[in-house]
Amino acid sequence: MKGLKDKVALVTGGASGIGLAISKRLAEEGMAVGVLDLNKEAAAAAVEQIKLAGGKADFEVVDITDYEAVKAAVASIEAKLGPVWTLVNNAGWDTPTAFLKTTPDFWQKIVNINYLGPIHMTHAVVTGMAQRGGGRVIFIASDAGRVGSSGEVVYSGCKGATIAFAKALAREVARNNVLLNCVCPGPTNTPAMDAFVGTGEQGEKIRNAMVRGVPLGRIGEPDDYPGMVAFLASDDASFMTGQTVSISGGLTMHG
Template identity: 45%
Template structure:
């Protein structure tokens, strides 16, 4: 993919399933990758895998819902590797539950991890991208943010908000050579999906109902992430793109 060699990318939640797959692909494409995750061991494992295949990577244990902690981690990354060119806001979390059965403490956690974290990181990174006249922000939204599945009301609200946030930010930052886009995975076969849909039979039924007859896997996401991070997508901004095997074709 043109324009990725030598770029610095940060992937939040880079120790998780989709974040690790994206980190590995960006590392393969010649990016130096900063793996930010609250799970330090998982982040270190991702960085180790990138280095083992000849790439450059570092790992930081950081709670990206905490603005000060996110800024400190970013400054440490900049001191060690240089400015961040590509930010992938990928950290996310949810649990299944009908809205009336959930509590404000749950909403707060869902909002912090799925939405506030992306605001924190984008706010910390964008000024330097503006100064440098180039940048890529990729928000990991979800088809939940477009379709609104039952049992995920607050998560869907956050992912919808993330899409809208990206559209506004894209217009603000377009004059500075910075693009902002959202990836909307459909159900993707990761540990998070097992938490969301604990019953294996229900997951299989979901797979069968997909036009392609299967769930997504993290590797389905990485090509689009690399494209949106690259020079190839320079005129693509403010978009939300589904990667769902054709499950979601509207909006």
């Protein structure tokens, strides 16, 4: 991809699953990658993998629901790697539960992680991007935010809100050459998916049902998404902002 070499990327939830695949791909493109994650051991291991492959990376342990901690982590990464060119808001969390069986504490946790967390990150990073006159923000949203997903009602609402937030902010900062876009994965084979559907016979039934709904006949893998993220971070996407791209094997088709 054009224009990525020696620039800095920051990836939340960058130590596992889709986030790790994105971190490694951006490093392969020549970017210095800041891995933000709650899991210190996993973050350190991700950075080590990147370095062993010849890339440049560092990490910070941070809870994205804490705005002051987010600002401190961003400042630390920028002090070590340089100003952030690309922010990938990837971190998220959910557990499948019928909405009428959930409670306000559960709703608040979902909102804090999946909506307010990316807002915290975006405010902390885009302030500098706008001042410098350039940057890219990529939200790993979800097709749940486009079409809804039973058992993920509040999560779906957060992802829909994230998509709308990205579009609105894209309008505000376009003249600063700060571009914001969303990538919406479909069901994906990650540790988070294992936790989501469970294991054993019931978990296998849920997975099989997901596969039957995908025209390409499989659920996603973490490596299905980093190419689009790299494209959106690059000069190749310099005339693209406020857009939402589904990568779901045809499960959802928008046009």
